[in-house]
Amino acid sequence: VxxxxxxxxxxxxxxxxxxxxxxxxxxxxxxxxxxxxxxxxxxxxxxxxxxxxxxxxxxxxxxxxxxxxxxxxxxxxxxxxxxxxxxxxxxxxxxxxxxxxxxxxxxxxxxxxxYEDGTAGALMAKELVKVYETWTVAGCLRKIRAQAEEVTRVHSIYVVTKEEKLIGRLSLKNLITAKNEQKIADIYISNVDYVTVDEEDEEVAKVMAKYDLEAIPVVDENKKLLGRITIDDIVDLLKEEAEKDYQLAAGITQDVDSDDSILELTRARLPWLFLGLIGGIGAFIIMEGFQESFNHYKVLFFFTPLIAAMAGNVGVQSSAIIVQGLANDDVKGSINSRLFKEMLLAALNGLILAFFLFLFVWVTKGEVNTAFAISVSLVAVIIVAGLIGTFVPLFLDKRGIDPAIATGPFITTSNDILGILLYFWIAKLILGI
Amino acid sequence: VxxxxxxxxxxxxxxxxxxxxxxxxxxxxxxxxxxxxxxxxxxxxxxxxxxxxxxxxxxxxxxxxxxxxxxxxxxxxxxxxxxxxxxxxxxxxxxxxxxxxxxxxxxxxxxxxxYEDGTAGALMAKELVKVYETWTVAGCLRKIRAQAEEVTRVHSIYVVTKEEKLIGRLSLKNLITAKNEQKIADIYISNVDYVTVDEEDEEVAKVMAKYDLEAIPVVDENKKLLGRITIDDIVDLLKEEAEKDYQLAAGITQDVDSDDSILELTRARLPWLFLGLIGGIGAFIIMEGFQESFNHYKVLFFFTPLIAAMAGNVGVQSSAIIVQGLANDDVKGSINSRLFKEMLLAALNGLILAFFLFLFVWVTKGEVNTAFAISVSLVAVIIVAGLIGTFVPLFLDKRGIDPAIATGPFITTSNDILGILLYFWIAKLILGI
Structure with a gap:
């Protein structure tokens, strides 16, 4: 250069x-x-x-x-x-x-x-091609030539009344194939998708993706045409949303990329690590509390990383499925039926895993009681972790909070602590100490 | 119904x-x-x-x-x-x-x-509007009227030679504003983006998003026009890719949604849980191995969930940033410089966290030595976890494997085991046993 x-x-x-x-x-x-x-x-x-x-x-x-x-x-x-x-x-x-x-x-x-950030109004552009229903095709083509100068790409031509109310659309194709003397009122398509200016941008993206739209007009509460949103902005929005969810799931709070400074990256990563630290200290306190009870079953302590890992993994899996389902609007049915399904699912997974864990402990340690206690605890921990992973995002969503923050470190940490607590508690019950 | x-x-x-x-x-x-x-x-x-x-x-x-x-x-x-x-x-x-x-x-x-799945060929449609460079504007409009019947939406009109070679494009806007007797050869825009038929679909999505295209022509190696890809397919592709990455990060192997059967969900979730089980058994074996050495420092065992959680979290964070950077093509510089940066970053985060952990152990246990050993180990574990999280996706990507599988349970599990091993090993060194 x-x-x-x-x-x-x-x-x-x-x-x-x-x-x-x-x-x-x-x-x-x-x-x-x-x-x-x-x-x-x-x-x-x-x-x-x-x-x-x-x-x-x-x-x-x-x-x-x-x-x-x-x-x-x-x-x-x-x-x-x-x-x-x-x-x-x-x-x-x-x-x-x-x-x-x-x-x-x-x-x-x-x-x-x-317009407020995150609404259709903040996404839209004022540039668009509109025609009045009273115009003729020939007049229309003339006016469009003038308007089109300002508009980078003509997607649809919006048809409005003289009060600027959106009543339909036209494609250039329609115009080209129509006769010059026809009135717009006779040839326009009245079936037009639109969004209101205060609609959430994610909702706009869903509508456009669902109906394969390349542009959508934006109107106010009286259906007055205010602007239009084009698909390229939606593509950017989808990418940003996906990145944000992915980063939240990985425990990164701010929008950072790999080229950002170490300080910026620290700011994005440290808060979740602190959460992990507090969770770890919680686990420490629990284990210390059970120390006396398990003098004869030291082996139980060596399985805490396993229990914590399983509780964390199951929690992340079930929450991820719910978060994704919520994003795609296909979480149907009541919270209770969701929880019931997750309980069955977690129980099935838990039983399969517990069977192998039982065999391992039994064969290597020769203690059926311990093996049994550990395995039963594992099943219980997995079920509870699955239920929490399902419930928390559904609950947050109901409260209007982005459920994506429920995946990742948040669920992992809380499930770690709860899992370990439950594990020792059940083991104590079963071993009768 | x-x-x-x-x-x-x-x-x-x-x-x-x-x-x-x-x-x-x-x-x-x-x-x-x-x-x-x-x-x-x-x-x-x-x-x-x-x-x-x-x-x-x-x-x-x-x-x-x-x-x-x-x-x-x-x-x-x-x-x-x-x-x-x-x-x-x-x-x-x-x-x-x-x-x-x-x-x-x-x-x-x-x-x-x-055409092979995952290529431009598999995404494209044959429906498009094309004109030959030798046609006039008036003739063109006539022919387009006929072709447009078959094409749902006219994005661009592609200009080809009589050998069907793509040489440029026209917009309907250009056609409308041109004079009837002009030749296409005189008015077309020769600057046209295109992709070859064997290009990867993710690459096509990147090109279209970057240049804000709504359709892109697909050509063979001789630039012969074969078809076109429209943005609505790219929107679907982007959504699918994002979902796949998100699910992989959460430890879900197959494409499932919350309404799938319990058996399908089990098939998608169980493999990663098995990995976690094996990791947990690995952690158990390590802890048992160090059992004798730490008879006087039992407190060390109670910090293993903390160490495992930190190793897992840091690994997921650093791998997620790399995976996302790779997806956006903005991971520049050598692997070594990446690793060096992550080392500094992890060291900074690790020192801050270790400081608080040191205070906690020192104040509650009153043992400076133990507190020091645990804190130093934590820093080392975080650095190693960060390096692994950075290296594995870069390595997989170099090998042509989707780096997204490196995030989530895979990194968590391997970092858990390695972290615990490192922790006991360093603690043993420092405490001089």
């Missing part, structure tokens, strides 16, 4: 897709990245900005003036423009917006900024 | 979207589902079939004749048709294909069946 002349470099980069340039910039140092961005024209750089890694974009934006950012934002669709502006500190947001020259664009961005 | 008259029912269902009918059928028993399917016309039922739950679809297909399936398949786009046919037993596939009346559709389906 350094050595080349500006013009050569510019020509070279003009050949690339903006997503590729963004990838290259992610690799450069900040100074170089800003140099390249200032070199290219704002139509390309604005697209590059949307594709940059978040950390790097933040730094680049810091090094651009309000005016420069406003110019970039001006080139973008409203939804991408809002994403960029939202990453700026509060006080800069206002200043950048004021610098936007296109009044319409400015108003639209201001409107989009008012 | 039972009580209603056929006609009423049919009218009622005609109002619904096929994806909704599929959801209703998923809830009915088999007999009722087949009854409804036979009631509706094949255009709707074929779409319903593609949306049905896999298990139920299998049963429904068993109850339809070859002829009936062929009729359903005839109504579908080639990619969906192939999906249905592939679910049939080998011998029935041939028979159903022979019953397809439309020769072109039949040949296309046969071609698609030859």
């Amino acid at each position: 350094e050595g080349q002349k500006n013009k050569d470099l510019k020509e070279l980069l003009d050949e690339f897709h903006y997503a590729d340039i963004a990838e290259i910039l992610d690799e450069l140092n900040l100074e170089q990245a800003i140099y390249v961005i200032k070199l290219l024209d704002s139509e390309t750089t604005s697209d590059i900005l949307t594709e940059l890694d978040e950390d790097i974009r933040e730094k680049v934006l810091k090094n651009l003036s309000d005016k420069e950012i406003a110019e970039e934002v001006e080139e973008l669709d409203t939804d991408d423009a809002v994403d960029i502006i939202q990453e700026l500190p509060e006080e800069r947001q206002q200043e950048v917006i004021e610098q936007i020259e296109d009044e319409e664009h400015k108003e639209e961005i201001k409107e989009l900024l008012t | 039972e009580g209603q008259k056929n006609k009423d029912l049919k009218e009622l269902l005609d109002e619904f979207h096929y994806a909704d009918i599929a959801e209703i059928l998923d809830e009915l028993n088999l007999e009722q589902a087949i009854y409804v399917i036979k009631l509706l016309d094949s255009e709707t039922t074929s779409d319903i079939l593609t949306e049905l739950d896999e298990d139920i679809r299998e049963k429904v297909l068993k109850n339809l004749s070859d002829k009936e399936i062929a009729e359903e398949v005839e109504e579908l786009d080639t990619d969906d048709a192939v999906d249905i046919i592939q679910e049939l037993p080998e011998e029935r596939q041939q028979e159903v294909i022979e019953q397809i009346e439309d020769e072109e559709h039949k040949e296309e389906i046969k071609e698609l069946l030859t």
Whole structure:
């Protein structure tokens, strides 16, 4: 990068897709990245900005003036423009917006900024092609040509009444195959899927995936057409959601990736490890408490890692299935019937595993009583772990809390402690001490 | 369902979207589902079939004749048709294909069946709109009207040479805004993204997500246009991949959901639990081996669940970050530099946690030596667990094995055993026994 002349470099980069340039910039140092961005024209750089890694974009934006950012934002669709502006500190947001020259664009961005994060409103763009039911096909084609200039991709054409109320849709295909003098009112398709502006974004993703939609119009409570959401934003959303759930299941709190700094990674990982530490200390206290009772059955202590591991594994498995079922909306039936099914399942798994454990202890230690006590405890621990793994995410979901936090370290730790407690308690009962 | 008259029912269902009918059928028993399917016309039922739950679809297909399936398949786009046919037993596939009346559709389906699962070829559909570079805009619009009848949604129009070689694309927008007498050769966009037919499907998803594409053409090694892949298939693919990774991380081998039978769920869950059982027995053997050495330091045994839990958690965290980085293609740099970074990270986390553990043991037990031994071991265990968690997925990935199997029970179990072994070994060294 350094050595080349500006013009050569510019020509070279003009050949690339903006997503590729963004990838290259992610690799450069900040100074170089800003140099390249200032070199290219704002139509390309604005697209590059949307594709940059978040950390790097933040730094680049810091090094651009309000005016420069406003110019970039001006080139973008409203939804991408809002994403960029939202990453700026509060006080800069206002200043950048004021610098936007296109009044319409400015108003639209201001409107989009008012919608709450995580709703359809925050995902949608104002750019869309709409036609009034009273227009003719020929008039329509003329107007669409003008509107389409501003819209990167035409998915559907939305048909509205003169009060801007959404009443249907048209595809370009319909328009092309219709006769010029026909009225839109006669040819539009009244069957149109839509979402309201305060719908949750995950819900929007479900609707679009279910009906294989590539764009969906967004309306207010009076069905007034406000904007549209396109599938590329949904693809990004799905990827983010999947990553978030995966990280939560692995015990990582914040959104980090492998290239983040050690400090950031520590912040994301340490809280769950602390939870594990407290769980481990809990297990220690339990084991110490049972120390006296089992003077003659020391062997029991050597199985605590096994018991803890099984309780943790079963808990994670059952909670993962519930979390996934909730995400796909296919957890049906009552909580009780779920718990009953999990109980049967855990009992079956537990009996099979306990049988092998019994054989192992019996053969190697020759103590039938101990073997029996350990095996029965294992079955009980597995059943309880399965029930907790099933119940906790269902309970959290009912309370409106993301059930994904129930998988991973949270379930593992609580099941560890409870499993060990139950294990010693049952063993004590069976061995009659 | 039972009580209603056929006609009423049919009218009622005609109002619904096929994806909704599929959801209703998923809830009915088999007999009722087949009854409804036979009631509706094949255009709707074929779409319903593609949306049905896999298990139920299998049963429904068993109850339809070859002829009936062929009729359903005839109504579908080639990619969906192939999906249905592939679910049939080998011998029935041939028979159903022979019953397809439309020769072109039949040949296309046969071609698609030859592509390997997991490649672009297996994802693509033959339906697309293509124009030859020599055509004029007016001629083009005429031909497109005819081709578009067969294609559910027109995304892009692909421009080919007379040898069928892909050379560019056109949007309907371009066509509408161009003059009638212009040649396609003069107005097409030569900059077109494409994938080859043997590209991996995950790679296709990455390309489409990166460039925000809604459809991508598929070509052979000579750039001959073979088909196209649409974003709705990619959305399904992304969801499946995310679910698979999530389930693997939770220790669930097969693709199951919460409504599957207890036997299916057992088959998916038991293998990992067995692994846990073997790990637990390993831990037992280690602890028994150290039994004699620690007669005076019994307290050490009570910390094994803590050590195992920490080793497991750290391993899962570090492997999850690597697995996710690999999936997003942003794991850069050598394995050694990764391991070095993880070592620093784990050491930092380990020191912080060990400090608190030291305080706890020191204050409650009053034994500085024991507290020191346990804390130092904890740091070592965390570092080793982090290194293993980082190394194993990188190693698997290099070998072409899905690194996702490295997270979850696999890493947890191996880290449990290794952690406990290391713990006793270091403690023994420090306490000088």
